[in-house]
Amino acid sequence: MPEAFIYDAVRTPRGKGRAGGGLNSIPPIDLTVTALNAIRDRNALDTALVDDVVMGCVAPLGEQGADIARVSALRAGYAETVPGTQINRFCASGLEACNLAAAQVMSGQADFSIGGGVESMSRIPMGSSGGPWTTDPDVATDLHYAPQGIGADTIATIWGYSRTDVDSLALESQKRAKTAWDEGRFANSVIPVHDMHGIKVLDRDEHMRPQTTMQSLASIDPAFAVMGKKAGYDNIVLRKYPELASINHVHHAGNASGIVDGAAAVLIGSKEAGEAASLKPRARIRAFASVGSEPTIMLTGPSYAAEKALKRAGMTAADIDLWEVNEAFASVVLRFMEAMGTDASNTNVNGGAIAMGHPLGATGAMLLGTVLDELERTGKSTALITLCVAQGMGTATIIERV
């Protein structure tokens, strides 16, 4: 079976996902085009060699709709022969897009394929695409739908994570992100976004709050307590987890992923394709996996996805040098580390989505690039990237530096 190699990985900076955010004036198509342009220009890539562009997007409607991957390739001036497809694995869409691009290469059906993703959460709000999971009375009731935040709080309740536990992780995310930015650890991958006149609009993740302290976090009210109690969701969860007396609501905006805008792209290809294009591979994709997990608690998938991917790769957790676990909510990361027997020393070493934000469709591809940069910086070899996914799923990818 051919191997799939990562040749390049780029991302836009992440702008605050609200009116007045750094990328709010920029339509999502310009974000993907920024990333695709960088992939082409940095690698002097003949885009006619690209067999597919796979882009993740979680709210694929309106200006993110109608297959934004193909129209992005066209808009970026890629060869007309480059097709595109948009996929949705919710929060892992960006990583799943890379996995599918790698799968095309590994199956011998593509030489180069680009994976990536986009989400302009400031312009197309989270949840805009609806869906029977939340809005069809029969479906939502029978599947015990409850929002992610309630699931994250349920994880904290079951595994016994206190407010201090989750806030501590959040504080560490902020500290690590600041250090990483201060030391220029993301410099190789972050592509500034410019407006139509070429004026730079954003070159830095602007969601970070380096001034955060435990005291400032402690002052924030839990975000899902009222929703849980008044809107009915706690009772819905308790039907599924009747061993719990109540849900301990510990999450809030300060220890959950930030709402931001951004896009990312990763160039993946075979060994031969790279050689023919005179490109040097940076890492090989060892294995990847997606899993389904219990959908009401929703966010326990990462450990199962990681275990599945490790098994496919013939590896164990001890073989992984760096872990990159999307900080959707602090409890997700805490539970992942507990389940995998790892700890914070080699997990999310440069911070994560709590500090820098989580542009839903793009994040997975961003994390892939971030951890690859860190492997290169530290001379380490292997990394596992994973994200929790709505509806009870998880996706993971294992890479190895070459």
Next chain:
Amino acid sequence: MFDYSVDANGIATIVWNQPDRAANVLNPATFAAWFEVANKAIADDAVKGVVVASAKKDFIAGGDLESLLAVDDILDVMERGHIVNAGMRRIEKGGKPFVAAINGAALGGGLEICLGLHNRIASDNAGIKLGLPEATLGLLPGAGGTQRLPRLIGIKPATPLILTGKAMSADEALKLGILDAIVPEAGLIDAAKAMILEGRARSVQPWDERGFTFPAGASDIKMDTTFFAPQIAALHGRTLDNQPGLRNILSCIYHGSKVDIDTALLIERRYFAATVVTPEAKNTIRTGFFSMQNARKLGMRPEGFETKTFTKVGVLGAGMMGAGIAYSTAAAGIDVVLLDRDMAAAEKGKAYSAKVMDGQIRKGRKTEAQKDALLARITPTDDYATLAGCDLVIEAVFEDRGLKADVTRKAEAVLGEGAIMSSNTSTLPITGLAEASRDATRFIGLHFFSPVDKMQLVEVIVGKETSPETLAHSLDYVAAIRKVPVVVNDSRGFYATRGFRSFVAEGLAMVSEGINPALVENAARQVGMPVGPLTVQDEVSQELGYKVRKQTMTDLGNAYEPDPGHDVIFTMVEKAGRKGRKHGGGFYNYAEDGTKSLWPGIEDYYPRADQQPELAECVKRIAYIQSLEAVHCMEEGVLTDPRDADIGSILGWGFPMHRGGAISQIHSVGLPTFIAECEEMAKKYGQRFEPPALLRQMAEKGESFYAA
């Protein structure tokens, strides 16, 4: 059935006038006749428009529920629905304006008929109620109501109306856009005709217009995510998916709003058929409608005695119960003498009525004048002589035989010959208390529930000597104060207290087996109980449970058999010092901010079992034990009518309506299944789950508690 006439101006008037019935009621036959006469008007070239009216006090009272109880053929329901939908669509698309001239209540199918006409006006008769109450019967409006109302007034305003089944006044309906106008009662028909003659009447429904969109918000993704999603969660969180009718209402509105009216009506038919065959719908109709109606109309009242009117009632003891009884009695326009040991106590009891009325005034339901009038009817006193002339005296003093005997004698000393003496005891056998009375035939138990002003049930307890006349007249009193009576025969704990205790005790037994207390509480809520048994025990207090058991042990001596909750209660009080909420905590710790958390110390006494049961098993256990207690009460003759058992369980201790009550639950599950499941549980949990002989006999004979 219908009076049909056409006037000189070419206006046809169709008057609903069902023979031999007080009200116009919808069933397949009346629908068929309605469509026939409506089609006649549509086909008649001389007719320009049609006014639809009623010769009864109500416009149309609603559907015929009796036939729904027996329905089990989905295809048949679908076909019947199709006939109704098609008939109503023919009228809507017939090209002639129809005007509903609504003179009285238009409820359920009655309102749906009106929504299927192009125009609706109502008379200013103040009593008019409009609404779709199907949800309250476990059903959904199946004649287009879930589709036409949202299309007429908008999804957002229509949904809560259908989910709650709330009845509206004509003014409210006008404001919502359900009515086009309200006109003087005398000119109702003329006003309807004028609408047609002056060209103000529509002849096409809005949803049949090209380019129709829902008023007050289109049915789009935004509506789905910002309206339907929270509605689903709120309903699920509140009902724990125990009420398929309500869930199906949401489904009808949601799915129906995505398609045209004809497809929408098809969707409604499917959900109506799915709903009407559910045990939850049948249980709710059987108990919530028929049994409740029977009780309110005093169907159990002995025949041959004239209805007694009560003008003056005495209440002995102005504590919480006495004060509540005084309020409920005065609220029915009856004079009350509220007696206690001293004036201060009696005044305090009267003050309770003022407090209740103040609350009502704040909510805009009552006026200061009504409060004054009510308070004027309550005479607080410490003098037994004031009781002279009372038709009935209700003793509500402490549960102490000596005290009760004393106040009974003092009261009867001033009462007239025909007066009834009664006790509000919740535990002491009436026959024993009657020994203190000068005439045990006129002594009866009237067991009210706390808080009396809110709780509808009165358990009427017939002592050994109580006469049928005393029972009949006592029931008249209960009806007069607009409460719901059930009749039970004398025994320790009567019925409601026994049923309630069986529920709580089972929860305690589960704790003693090492079952996670959270699981016990959640299972009880999933059954549909308002609160879990451990919460209830904390409120009642472990200390009281302890005292009652101690007293019973003293009373019965060697005959005392520990109930399933005995061990836990004795442990909590004697070993753990957890005597209940007001004593600083019980199964829960109570924080100052009002929150509570389960007391972890319980595991020191009852270690958590390694194997925890499934939720469904706990649910069944908690639900069935209450039915078994009701069966024992029937077996012992405490209850004679399953309807009393059902109503007593629902109104007395919060047994859920969707299970139909403690006996309906057995009927609903099916006797053979219920027996088999109880046998299984008896093996696991003990003898108390052994099916009583009455059930086995009934099963052998192929009998059932209810016909349908």
